[in-house]
Amino acid sequence: MKVSVSVVTYQQASTVRQAVESVLEQQVDFPIEIIAGDDASADGTREALQQLQFEAPETVKTILRHSNAEDFGLTNVLATVDAAQGEYIAFLDGDDYWxxxxxxxxxxxxxxxxxxxxxxxxxxxxxxxxxxxxxxxxxxxxxxxxxxxxxxxxxxxxxxxxxxxxxxxxxxxxxxxxxxxxxxxxxxxxxxxxxxxxxxxxxxxxxxxxxxxxxxxxxxxxxxxxxxxxxxxxxxxxxxxxxxxxxxxxxxxxxxxxxxxxxxxxxxxxxxxxxxxxxxxx
Known part of the structure; x- marks a missing residue:
């Protein structure tokens, strides 16, 4: 794996699809994976991530936490970093986009x-x-x-x-x-x-x-x-x-x-x- 993309989310149901799709649309000649970690959202973000995983199962992986660590998202970020297999790791939040x-x-x-x-x-x-x-x-x-x-x-x-x-x-x-x-x-x-x-x-x-x-x-x-x-x-x-x-x-x-x-x-x-x-x- 060349690149793992850490996507962390919390209460971002309205923007997370744009974020993940901006990664899926990357034009590359090497393999990438998306590690999407959600920090116990309750607004539909988790369901949006699961749908994206269903649509691109070979690329999108999810880590769905059941409680919010209340540490500015650090635990969520580190979970995606620890799960990454790529030589390089890129970072994106669920309300931003490339x-x-x-x-x-x-x-x-x-x-x-x-x-x-x-x-x-x-x-x-x-x-x-x-x-x-x-x-x-x-x-x-x-x-x-x-x-x-x-x-x-x-x-x-x-x-x-x-x-x-x-x-x-x-x-x-x-x-x-x-x-x-x-x-x-x-x-x-x-x-x-x-x-x-x-x-x-x-x-x-x-x-x-x-x-x-x-x-x-x-x-x-x-x-x-x-x-x-x-x-x-x-x-x-x-x-x-x-x-x-x-x-x-x-x-x-x-x-x-x-x-x-x-x-x-x-x-x-x-x-x-x-x-x-x-x-x-x-």
Whole structure:
């Protein structure tokens, strides 16, 4: 198996078919499998996944949990990763979708050509409910290869953009598997990045929906910052080579936390203006 695609879902009955079909429509000359994990949805998501499995039994496999772990979906993600058989693992949430039918082919070709890279990411478009589309704010300009420091500080690899060598996820530390972090996706990238470099393709190949049920919408800026500071503390134990970059990010987050505490409204306005500078309608 060349590529396993981890698709995780929770209460996404209205969008999960589009997500899975965007994988099934990939134009590749290598075998792929879809490992769809559902976190005890009660809105018809499970039934939608079962129907998709019925329609494409040779490709779609399901892991249907009977209780929600309430850990930002980490248990669900890890279940799909542990079940994966592919040389590479790609990631997708049930409310997002891929837009380029050559996405997997391009990323696999990049990783095959760059054995020093363990991750390949690309630019993502964020779609708001009002139809405004925002390009990834932290993405590099131009195709390139980056070290783990850039990944730590810039966080330019959204989950739905990444294809990761499965071997780079074989030794995830116990603290990651057992602790709930809202920044779990970022942490997964960093932990994989211990084993090599990160490739970036400067093309928009996926859409991420921004809605009120998202982690970032519900968890709040101050809590998100505090959670990432806690994650940095955990990373120091297994990333001594990146101590300087972790400290740099820590200082940036401490500065942001001071602003949020001083004036949450001012921080919200700054974020909105930053998003408007990168957005366009339609």
């Amino acid at each position: 837009t380029d039918r050559q996405k997997l082919a391009k990323q696999v070709a990049f990783l095959d050509a760059h054995p020093d890279c363990v991750i390949c990411a690309h630019r993502v478009q964020h779609l708001r409910k009002d139809g405004v589309r925002i390009l990834s704010p932290n993405a590099p300009h131009g195709e390139g290869v980056y070290d783990i420091g850039a990944l730590i500080v810039r966080n330019f690899a959204p989950k739905i953009s990444t294809v990761i060598r499965r071997s780079a996820l074989a030794d995830l530390p116990e603290w990651y598997r057992l602790t709930s972090y809202s920044s779990a996706d970022w942490l997964l990238n960093i932990l994989a990045g211990r084993h090599g470099r990160v490739g970036f393709i400067d093309q928009v190949m996926a859409v991420h929906r921004i809605h009120q049920a998202s982690v970032s919408a519900n968890f709040g800026s101050l809590h998100m910052i505090s959670d990432k500071l806690r994650a940095i503390t955990a990373l120091r134990s297994c990333l001594p080579q990146a101590a300087r970059d972790l400290t740099r990010l820590e200082r940036k987050l401490l500065w942001k936390r001071r602003i949020v505490r001083w004036s949450p409204r001012a921080f919200s306005v700054l974020r909105r203006l930053n998003g408007m500078a990168r957005s366009h309608p339609g």
